[in-house]
Amino acid sequence: MYYIAVASFxxxxxxxxxxxxxxxxxxxxxxxxxIAEARILIxxxxxxxxxxxxxxLIYNGLIKVDKDLNVAGDLAKAWEISEDGLVITVxxxxxxxxxxxxSFSAEDVExxxxxxxxxxxxxxxxxxxxxxxxxxxxxxxxxxxxxxxPYAPALLRLSMGIIPKxxxxxxxxxxxxxxxxxxIGTGPYIFKKWESSRYILLxxxxxxxxxxxxxxxxxxxxxPDKTVQFLELVSGGIDSMELNPYQYIYRxxxxxxxxxxxxxxxxxxxxxxxxxxxxxxxxxxxxxxxxIGYAINRKEIISSVLLGLGEICTGxxxxxxxxxxxxxxxxxxxxxxxxxxxxxxxxxxxxxxxxLEKDGQEFRFRIVTNQGNQVREDAAQIIQSQLSxxxxxxxxxxxxxxxxxxxxxxxxxFQAVMLGWTLPVDPDCYSVWHSESIDxxxxxxxxxxxxxxxxxxxxxxxxxxxINRAEIYKKIHRIIAEESPYTFxxxxxxxxxxxxxxxxxxxAPAGIxxxxxxxxxxxxxxxxxx
Amino acid sequence: xxxxxxxxxxxxxxxxxxxxxxYILKRxxxxxxxxxxxxxxxxxxxHLAPGDPASxxxxxxxxxxxxxxxxxxxxxxxxxxxxxxxxxWMKRFVRLDFGNSFIDDKPVMAKIFSRLPATLFLQGLxxxxxxxxxxxxxxxxxxxxxxxxxxxxxxxxFIGYAMPSFWLALLAIYFFGFKLGxxxxxxxxxxxxxYLDPFFRIKDLLWHTVxxxxxxxxxxxAALSRYTxxxxxxxxxxxxxxxxxxxxxxxxRVVIVHAMKNALLPLITVMGLTLxxxxxxxxxxxxxFSWPGMGRLGYEAILNYDYPVVMGVGVISTFLTxxxxxxxxxxxxxxxxxIRYGKRG
Numbered sequence: 010m011y012y013i014a015v016a017s018f019x020x021x022x023x024x025x026x027x028x029x030x031x032x033x034x035x036x037x038x039x040x041x042x043x044i045a046e047a048r049i050l051i052x053x054x055x056x057x058x059x060x061x062x063x064x065x066l067i068y069n070g071l072i073k074v075d076k077d078l079n080v081a082g083d084l085a086k087a088w089e090i091s092e093d094g095l096v097i098t099v100x101x102x103x104x105x106x107x108x109x110x111x112s113f114s115a116e117d118v119e120x121x122x123x124x125x126x127x128x129x130x131x132x133x134x135x136x137x138x139x140x141x142x143x144x145x146x147x148x149x150x151x152x153x154x155x156x157x158x159p160y161a162p163a164l165l166r167l168s169m170g171i172i173p174k175x176x177x178x179x180x181x182x183x184x185x186x187x188x189x190x191x192x193i194g195t196g197p198y199i200f201k202k203w204e205s206s207r208y209i210l211l212x213x214x215x216x217x218x219x220x221x222x223x224x225x226x227x228x229x230x231x232x233p234d235k236t237v238q239f240l241e242l243v244s245g246g247i248d249s250m251e252l253n254p255y256q257y258i259y260r261x262x263x264x265x266x267x268x269x270x271x272x273x274x275x276x277x278x279x280x281x282x283x284x285x286x287x288x289x290x291x292x293x294x295x296x297x298x299x300x301i302g303y304a305i306n307r308k309e310i311i312s313s314v315l316l317g318l319g320e321i322c323t324g325x326x327x328x329x330x331x332x333x334x335x336x337x338x339x340x341x342x343x344x345x346x347x348x349x350x351x352x353x354x355x356x357x358x359x360x361x362x363x364x365l366e367k368d369g370q371e372f373r374f375r376i377v378t379n380q381g382n383q384v385r386e387d388a389a390q391i392i393q394s395q396l397s398x399x400x401x402x403x404x405x406x407x408x409x410x411x412x413x414x415x416x417x418x419x420x421x422x423f424q425a426v427m428l429g430w431t432l433p434v435d436p437d438c439y440s441v442w443h444s445e446s447i448d449x450x451x452x453x454x455x456x457x458x459x460x461x462x463x464x465x466x467x468x469x470x471x472x473x474x475x476i477n478r479a480e481i482y483k484k485i486h487r488i489i490a491e492e493s494p495y496t497f498x499x500x501x502x503x504x505x506x507x508x509x510x511x512x513x514x515x516x517a518p519a520g521i522x523x524x525x526x527x528x529x530x531x532x533x534x535x536x537x538x539x
Numbered sequence: 540x541x542x543x544x545x546x547x548x549x550x551x552x553x554x555x556x557x558x559x560x561x562y563i564l565k566r567x568x569x570x571x572x573x574x575x576x577x578x579x580x581x582x583x584x585x586h587l588a589p590g591d592p593a594s595x596x597x598x599x600x601x602x603x604x605x606x607x608x609x610x611x612x613x614x615x616x617x618x619x620x621x622x623x624x625x626x627x628w629m630k631r632f633v634r635l636d637f638g639n640s641f642i643d644d645k646p647v648m649a650k651i652f653s654r655l656p657a658t659l660f661l662q663g664l665x666x667x668x669x670x671x672x673x674x675x676x677x678x679x680x681x682x683x684x685x686x687x688x689x690x691x692x693x694x695x696x697f698i699g700y701a702m703p704s705f706w707l708a709l710l711a712i713y714f715f716g717f718k719l720g721x722x723x724x725x726x727x728x729x730x731x732x733x734y735l736d737p738f739f740r741i742k743d744l745l746w747h748t749v750x751x752x753x754x755x756x757x758x759x760x761a762a763l764s765r766y767t768x769x770x771x772x773x774x775x776x777x778x779x780x781x782x783x784x785x786x787x788x789x790x791x792r793v794v795i796v797h798a799m800k801n802a803l804l805p806l807i808t809v810m811g812l813t814l815x816x817x818x819x820x821x822x823x824x825x826x827x828f829s830w831p832g833m834g835r836l837g838y839e840a841i842l843n844y845d846y847p848v849v850m851g852v853g854v855i856s857t858f859l860t861x862x863x864x865x866x867x868x869x870x871x872x873x874x875x876x877x878i879r880y881g882k883r884g
Contacts, residue, residue, distance in 0.1 A: 048643040133597060136604030184644050205653045206831035208730045228730045233826045237725050240717045246724055411590020411844060414598045440601040450605025539734040
C-alpha cells in the first residue's frame with residue numbers, strides 16, 4: 010500500500026554518529042559578510058536572506074536539499090508517501106536535543122506546523138501548508154501529515170525549520186517573544202550574541218547530531234558598503250563575500266587576493282528575462298515576441314554585461330535539474346529570421362525612416378526595470394541597441410523598486426519588463442505561469458494564459474514521482490519557450506569568494522554552503538584563537 | 540522660525556528675570572505646534588511616495604501568499620485613510636509611543652536608543668576634534684592674514700571643503716586601513732571583543748574610531764576654520780582692539796582675551812545647529828565605516844518604507860533642531876552683554 014522512500018542518507022547517518030568519523034574541529038571562526046541586518050530568527054517568519062541563512066544554521070527542517078538538489082532527510086530519518094499522495098509519514102531521528110538540552114520529539118513538529126497554520130501568527134508562507142488537513146503523532150518519533158489533496162511540493166515544504174514547543178507553547182505573540190531574537194534550535198550552531206547592526210555571533214553545537222561543526226564560531230558581520238566589504242575580504246577582516254562580475258574578473262587578480270582568497274563560480278538559482286505584457290496589442294502576436302527573441306544576441310549580453318559569467322537561458326526552470334529541457338533550442342541570434350517574422354506579422358518600414366510601422370503605428374515600446382540592478386539596466390541598453398537595428402524603437406525606464414511594483418507591476422501598466430526570478434528547488438510554477446495567478450495576488454502579471462500549461466502545472470503539483478514530474482515540466486518548458494511570453498535571457502553565475510585557509514569546500518549544483526559543517530581550518534592556519 | 544531677539548525689549552519696566560522667563564516659556568511652547576506641523580507634513584509626504592511597506596516586504600516572492608500582505612496592512616492599519624493613520628499615530632505619540640518597526644517589530648524607541656550611543660560617540664568625538672583644530676587654525680590665519688600660513692591653510696581648507704566626503708573616507712580606508720594596515724577598515728568593534736579583557740576592548744574601540752573620526756571631522760574643520768577666520772578678522776578691525784593695543788597690552792593678550800572672546804560668540808549658533816547632527820548622524824559615513832548609528836537607521840527605514848521608524852527619527856531630529864536653535868538664542872543672551880543689557884528699556 011505504501012511505497013517507501015528511504016534515502017541513502019540513512020547509512021550515512023549511522024556512520025557519522027561515530028566519534029572516529031568526526032571531522033577536523035579547528036576552533037577557528039568563519040566571518041560572513043552581510044549588507045543588511047537579520048530581522049527575525051524564526052524560520053517561518055523570516056523573509057529576508059540574512060535571517061534565513063542564520064536560521065538555517067540554528068534550526069533543522071525535517072527535510073533538506075542535498076548537494077545535487079535532491080531531497081534528503083534532516084531531522085527525518087526516513088519518510089513514506091502513501092500511493093494516493095495524501096499521507097506523508099515522517100520517521101524522526103532519535104536522540105536529537107534542543108540547544109537547551111530538552112529532547113526533540115514529534116510534538117515539536119506538530120507544534121511548528123500548527124503554529125504556521127494558525128493565521129493569527131502571520132506566517133507569510135501559510136499558503137504552502139493550507140493543504141495539510143491533519144497532523145497526527147503516531148509515537149514520539151513518528152509524525153503523519155494528512156493532506157486534503159495530493160500536493161507534490163509538500164515534501165520540500167517540510168524543510169521549514171522546526172521550533173521548540175517547550176519554549177514557545179506559552180508565548181502569546183511569537184514574533185515579539187524573546188526567543189525570536191535569542192533562538193533555540195537543534196542545528197549545528199548555537200545562538201550566542203546579537204549586537205544590533207554590528208554582528209550576530211553563533212557557536213558550534215558540540216552535541217550536534219551529525220557531527221561537531223569544523224568551525225567553532227560563525228559570525229554574520231554587517232558591512233553595508235560593497236566596496237568596503239571587498240577590502241575587508243582581501244585584508245582578512247571577513248572570510249567570504251559574494252563577488253560581482255567586475256570583481257571576479259578584474260579585482261581578484263592581484264597577489265594580495267590570489268594568495269589569500271579562493272573564488273568559486275556556479276549557476277545561480279535565478280534567471281533574467283524580458284517579459285511582455287500580453288494584454289498590450291503590440292505583443293499579442295506570438296511572431297512579434299519570437300522575432301524579438303531572435304533579434305537579441307544573448308551571447309553579447311552575457312559577454313559584455315556579465316563578463317562571460319553566465320549561461321543562456323531558454324525556459325523557466327533551473328538548468329541542470331531534470332525539469333529543465335536541454336533540448337529546447339531557444340532563440341539563437343538570427344536577425345534574418347527576426348525580420349522575416351516581423352514582416353509576416355505585418356510590420357514594415359514603408360516610409361524608410363528606419364522604424365517599422367503597421368496600420369500607421371510605429372513599433373515603439375518601453376522596457377521598465379528596477380533601480381539598483383546594474384546588470385538589468387545594462388542588458389536593457391544592449392537590447393535597445395540590438396532592436397533598433399531591426400527598426401524597433403525601445404525606451405528604457407529605470408525606477409525605484411517600491412514605485413516599480415506599485416505603479417507598473419501591480420497595476421499591470423507596462424509594455425515590457427526586465428526582471429529576474431529566483432528558482433526554488435521544487436519546479437512548481439503555479440504562481441507565475443498559471444492563468445489563475447493573473448489576478449488574486451498571483452505573480453503572472455504578464456497575463457499569460459494557456460489551458461494546456463494550466464493543466465500541466467496542476468498535474469505537476471499532484472505527481473510525486475520525479476521522473477514523471479520531469480516529463481511534465483519539460484513539456485511546460487517547451488510550450489512556454491515556443492510561445493515566448495518572456496524572452497528568456499540568461500542564468501547568471503553566483504560567485505562567492507572564501508578565504509583559502511578554510512578547507513573542505515566542495516562546489517556542487519547546490520552551491521558551496523550545503524556542507525558548511527564539514528568546513529575546517531588546518532591547525533597551523535587558524536586565525537582566531539581564544 | 541523664531542521670534543527676533545527684539546522681543547526681549549518690549550516688556551518695559553519689568554524685571555529682567557521675568558522677561559527672560561516669559562521669553563523662554565514662549566519659545567518652548569512654540570516648539571509644540573511646530574512639531575505637530577512638521578510631523579504632519581512628514582507623514583503626508585511619506586505616504587504620498589509611490590509604493591507601500593507590504594510590497595517592499597513581500598513584493599514578487601512566489602512563496603508568499605497574498606493573505607500575508609493583507610494581514611500586514613490590516614495589522615498596521617495601512618489600508619485606512621492617511622488622515623486616520625496620522626491621528627492614531629499622534630494619539631500614540633503624545634504618550635511618547637512611536638509604535639513598532641515594520642521591519643523587525645521592535646519598538647521604535649528601543650531601536651533608536653540602541654543606535655544612539657554609537658552616533659553620539661562618533662559625532663561627539665569628531666566635534667571635539669573639529670573645535671580643537673579649526674579654532675586655532677582660524678585664529679592664527681586671521682592674525683597672520685595674507686601671510687604664508689594663511690595662504691596655505693586657505694588653499695588646504697578649500698580643497699578639504701570641495702572634496703566629496705565619502706570619497707575622502709574611502710581613500711582614508713584604502714590607505715590607512717587596507718594598504719598600510721594601521722587601522723581597522725570598518726566596524727565599531729571586533730566581533731571577538733566578547734573574548735577579550737576590558738582593557739583590550741577599549742583599545743579595540745578606540746582603534747576602530749580613528750578613521751571615522753578623521754573622515755567626519757575633515758569637512759567640519761574646513762568649514763569652521765573659515766568661519767572663525769572671518770569672524771576674527773572682523774573683530775580685529777574693531778575700535779576696542781585698537782584701544783587695547785593703544786593701552787600697550789601684549790599682542791598675545793589682545794588676540795586671546797580681547798579679540799577671541801568676541802570672535803567666538805557666533806560659534807554658539809553653529810554649535811546649536813550641530814546638535815541635531817550630533818544625534819541624527821551621517822548616513823554616508825556610517826555606511827562606509829559600517830558604523831551602527833542613527834544615520835543608517837533612518838536611511839534604511841526610508842528605503843524599507845518603515846513608517847514608524849522614519850517618523851520616530853524625523854520627529855526626534857526636528858525636536859533637536861528646534862531645541863538647538865532655542866538653546867543658541869538663550870545662550871546668546873546669557874553670554875553677550877550687548878544683547879542682555881543693550882536692549883533693556
